[in-house]
Amino acid sequence: xxxxxxxxxxxxxGQVYAEYLKEDYKILGFVDDDLKLKDKxxxxxxxxxxxxxxxxxxxxxxxxxxxxxxxxxxxSLLTKLEQQGFNIPSYIHPTVNMHNSVKVxxxxxxxxxxxxxxxxxxxxxxMISMGVNVAHHTILGKGSFYSQGNNVGASINIKENAYSGxxxxxxxxxxxIGANSLLGASAVIIRDVPDYAVVVGNxxxxxxxxxxxxxxx
Numbered sequence: 001x002x003x004x005x006x007x008x009x010x011x012x013x014g015q016v017y018a019e020y021l022k023e024d025y026k027i028l029g030f031v032d033d034d035l036k037l038k039d040k041x042x043x044x045x046x047x048x049x050x051x052x053x054x055x056x057x058x059x060x061x062x063x064x065x066x067x068x069x070x071x072x073x074x075x076s077l078l079t080k081l082e083q084q085g086f087n088i089p090s091y092i093h094p095t096v097n098m099h100n101s102v103k104v105x106x107x108x109x110x111x112x113x114x115x116x117x118x119x120x121x122x123x124x125x126x127m128i129s130m131g132v133n134v135a136h137h138t139i140l141g142k143g144s145f146y147s148q149g150n151n152v153g154a155s156i157n158i159k160e161n162a163y164s165g166x167x168x169x170x171x172x173x174x175x176x177i178g179a180n181s182l183l184g185a186s187a188v189i190i191r192d193v194p195d196y197a198v199v200v201g202n203x204x205x206x207x208x209x210x211x212x213x214x215x216x217x
Contacts (some may be wrong), residue, residue: 002025002113003025003026004025004061004062004146005062006029006031006048006064007021007027007031007045007049007065007066008032008051008064008065008066008077009030009032010042010045010067011032011068012031012043013068014027014030014067014068015043017067017091017109018043019043020093020111020124021091025063025217026049029045029047029048029214030042030047030048031048031049031051031053032047032050033035033050045114051207055084057195060085060086060087060122061087062086062087063087063088064088065091065109066081066088067109070144071127071144071145071180072101072115073162074127074143075125078106078107078125082106087162090098090105090106090108090109090110091110092104092108093112093113096114096116097115097116099117099118099119099120101118102121102122103113104117104122105122105142106125107124107125108124108125108126108131109127109128110128110130111130111213112130112178113131113170114130114131114132114133117134117154118136119136119137120137120138120140120175121139121140121141123139123141123142123143123144125142126145127145128140129148129217130140131148131149131150132146132150132151133150133152135155135156136154138153138155138156138157138158139157139189140152140164142161144159144161144162144163146164147167148166148167149167149169150164150168150169150170151168151170151176153172154171154172155172155175157175157176157177158176159176159178159181160180160197162177162178162179162180162182162183163181163182163183165182165183165184165185165186166182166185166186167186169187170189171189173190174189174190174191174192174193175189176192176193177189178192178193178195178197179193179195179212181193181195181196181197181199182210183200183204184198184200184201186202187201187204188202189205193208194209195211197209198210201205
């Protein structure tokens with residue numbers, strides 16, 4: 001008998017994960033804070049309620065997945081779920097090529113056709129889309145996100161909540177990608193990236209810092 005699971009976030013990523021997860025779990029439905037979605041059915045799965053409903057009404061034995069692309073929201077929700085005693089399993093697609101020396105944290109999500117060389121590390125709450133390649137001795141920091149087609153070189157420390165857009169290449173020789181940084185689609189990163197930096201282009205150039213924008217705003 002399949003274990004029960006709920007997916008937080010009924011957006012497109014949540015819908016995609018429902019299709020993958022249904023092979024291994026009995027999907028009870030979605031949880032979403034968007035009031036417009038209340039009681040709706042999406043791809044055969046009902047919106048069961050909001051986050052508050054989940055915490056107040058669901059058994060802690062239920063598996064909960066949070067495939068939300070926003071790093072801060074995903075990390076915050078997974079942290080609360082873990083504190084509340086819910087099961088927050090990882091999902092790694094069976095086509096993923098991962099050496100047995102790779103260390104994998106909690107609630108890690110990895111979609112098809114990814115490759116991980118020996119001695120790389122995937123920390124808690126990391127989310128990885130299709131076709132991502134990660135070389136040896138590289139650390140994917142807590143809560144970071146990697147879009148489709150990323151290529152990440154060797155011995156790179158990618159810090160927490162970094163976000164890497166579609167088709168980004170991070171060259172071997174780069175030592176650190178800063179916390180809460182954002183690498184724009186198709187950027188080629190050839191030097192270290194500071195915390196909160198937004199980097200675009202080939203070669204990648206810093207165009208702004210998001211923490212400064214937040215302070216001004």
